[in-house]
Amino acid sequence: MGNDHGKFLKLFYLDPLLLLGLLAVSGLGLVVLYSAGQRDLDLVIGQAMRLGLGFGILLALAQLPPRYFRFWTPWLYLAGIVLLLAVAVFGDISKGAQRWLNLGVVRFQPSEIMKLAVPMMMAWFFANKPLPPRWSHLLGGALITVLPFILIAEQPDLGTALVVGCAGAFTLFLAGLSWWLLFSLAIALGAAIPLFWTYVMHDYQRQRVLTFLNPENDPLGTGYHIIQSKIAIGSGGIYGKGWLNGTQSHLDFLPEGSTDFIFAAFSEEFGLMGATLLLTLYFLIIARGLYMASRAPDTYTRLLAGSLILIFFFYAFINTGMVSGLLPVVGLPLPLFSYGGTSLVTLMAGFGILMSIYTHRRNPLR
Amino acid sequence: MKLWHPFAKPATHELLTRQKDNTAESELFFRRALFMLFAAFVGLLAVGGRLVYLQVLNHDRFILLAEGNRVRLQPLSPTRGFIFDRNGVLLADNLASYHLEITREQAKDLDATLAELRQRIELSDADIDRFRKLARRAPPYTGVPLRFRLTDEEIARLAIDLYRLPGVDIKADLTRRYPLGPLGVHAIGYVGRIDEGELSKLDPGQYSGSTHIGKTGVERSYEDVLRGRTGWQQVETNADGRPLRVLSRTPPTPGQNLYLSIDIRLQAVAEKVLEGHNGAIVALDPRNGEILALASQPIYDPNPFVNGIDFAAYRALNTSKNKPLLNRALRGIYPPGSTIKPLMALAGLEYGVVNRHSGVFCPGFYRLPGSSHRFRDWKRGGHGSVSMDRAIAQSCDVYFYQLALNLGISRTHEFLDRFSMGRPTGVDLPGEKGALLPSDEWKRKVQKQPWFAGDSLSAGIGQGYFLATPLQLAHSTAVISQQGKAFKPRVLYATEHPGTRVKTLEPPRLLPPVTLKNPRFWDAVIAGMIHVVEGGTAHKIGAGAKYRIAGKTGTAQVFTLGQGEKYNAKRLAKHLLDHALFIAFAPVEEPRIAVAVIAEHGGGGSSTAAPLARKVMDAWLLNKYDNSITAGIPPAQDGSPHGE
16 A cells, blocks of 8 residues: 555545445455356446445545534434334334334434444443443443343344344453453353253243254254355365356355345355455455554543444344354344445444544544 | 424533543544454454364364365255044044155156156056156155055055166155044044145245145144154265265154043944034033033044045045035024023123012013014913023023113123123134124124114123034033133143153143122023923933033024014024023032033024034033944054043
């Protein structure tokens, strides 16, 4: 990265390294989408326009000094909660879940707002409190996270609820939640599971969980996705079948090949080499993001930046883990890769905030 | 400008007790961030490791799977459970049948193959048209059915030459069969091909490989039990899609057999005696809610529905003005007429509006205070002075006008609701209607009018807005016969494991009992119902009975006579004739059956409906079955004694 270039980008409050990583992943994503989407150019153009919109929002948010975010944080959070309640009451039902709010002209999912509003609110809440947090503050923080989590899980939208829940958990962790408490929680959870399994759950619920954990039990239903996905990845081998040569995706064996399971289509055509490259790019973006967060000047910006980049990690890890059969199936897209709009825009907005925090750190206007 | 914040600033004493230390916090954050960086590294490394496992270590296996997706999953559909009556008489089973199918990919010349087949078996143009339509959409390696229900002779003729016809296969499948045809169809129901609406709601895993699903009756309400669980096998196929060998196999779990509480002989009697009327007969065992017969006339044959009834036949059934497809026992809603009077009498006693001995003078009509409108009694000239017992026995309307007016609609509603009037009884059959128990609130909401005193009078004799299903009437009669003990009506008697043939009896499903302030109220009303049969409106059916019956006649008006007009059955068109109703239970001392009969436009309850109920009760209680009625019914399978 040339120095002049860097100065030019800094004029727009952008971080050149992070921007480069994002552009690399999204560019690769468009190339893969052309193949995974059965050479549908309209699909690629649509996605490119969404990416353009995303980068536009990133650029716009990067210009705002962090104090603005901080000021508007409680309002955004409050608005998000009100909208979630509105969805529960007036929301449109589509595909069996009540997620959308119809505002006459546009329909949107208020749960998307919460992906940003929860980490912001958590950071705002801990900003004035001495860290590591004390008991009463932990409880307040938990409440900020759990309320939207329940509202979103009720819709039901387990994937988004998990993102929101983890955003809160990441903030707590970064705020210095004590290891002792962390381990006790983990042990308590581990101990509760067998009791829950034996005494509370019904037979059919157990069956569902077993299928969830071992899709081969139900190869005609939900297991079909994961079996075909593993075949796609495994048959790709080390070097892959080559761009546009994936049989699994092109013969329609791989369901959701251009959205949630695009990682399988990618790994089939680009093999272990391509997949490793992508995982490395993700890691570099996460590393850069965490570095930027640790350079932030105060508690609010530090916690916010940290949890935003960790949400990105959560997406990448859950999706690649799910598609490769390492984790149970949760409907989360692969960030910057999967075809589809709303979560992409939210993610880019998050990166915009991250850049603003990093680039304004020495700005007296902060 | 300073905006008000929704959350208060932290208290200042907080800051005094422990100061924020930005440097320490920054270091803490750095350590935590470093840890998360490490965690991210480990997480992504795990995914990378998984990729190595899939793409390097198991690459050969997956490349085989992917090459034309060699391994194919084939669903194995389970065998549907049989349905028997309470004595083990077979009501529904599965018949092995054979159909001819062609796999396009393997048949070299499709036209030549079809021509060859045409020389051997009968193939209509419609068969070939349908085949071509289906074949165009199906993947080339799947078999597409050409002809269903091959005869033995056709199979023999084809089997010889099958080796010369590549891609042609004879496949076995099971077709649902109802050996007794239309008998009991409204309870048993039928299965049919899964339609698109159902397809979107089904579990695609469980129903892949299945073509049929329960559409009505028990076949629908116990679909989950009857159907069993789908199995599957992994089959290795060659490049042409021909299965080479089975790699693994999970067998399907067959469905459970069902025993219905219905006695099919009693069902035959009920359907036979009702023949010629549109209507319904419901017979219950009041001691446990078991439905013994559920007849709705007219009936129809379910068998043509199984593999798709042809359009003309379906249209004829669907547009017939007698509506044979309507299950009148659960879905027919009728004004209950005078059959509601025992419940009204109970309500009057419970709320102290009347007592057993208080009398009313019946001049043959009733006038509301300050009105000239005459509410007529069915008997011109009136009944004279009547007490409750005679009011029930003679079905005096004026007595019940007075009672209903004093009781008021809200108490009427509250009391009758306890007998499941106006709401489904919860029977284990699909589509039950709740009918209508009117209330002030209902009328304001739906009719946008207040409740008038006149409405109470009509409701008091089961007319006006009041509507009930035959099942509700049978159920409330059963509750009366048990003096308040209530069971949910049901048709399921037992389930049976198809392999071990171990039967699990279905326990009675208790409903909240109806308890009265004084249990002797029951005796008073039941005494009135006994006098209906012994000297009252239904005295004709009481004659010669070997057991004692308690009953109540009902004649429900279908249209309203003008003031001063006279009802003349002979001059009215059939569709304007009154509905004939009768409810009864017997024997009085130890009730074992409760019956409700409705004959649409049958005329009088005592003359038309009551004799039908008597025949049903005779059959059940005296085990008296006419050979001409039960001739077509095979003997019970497992030798269990018939009836009680």
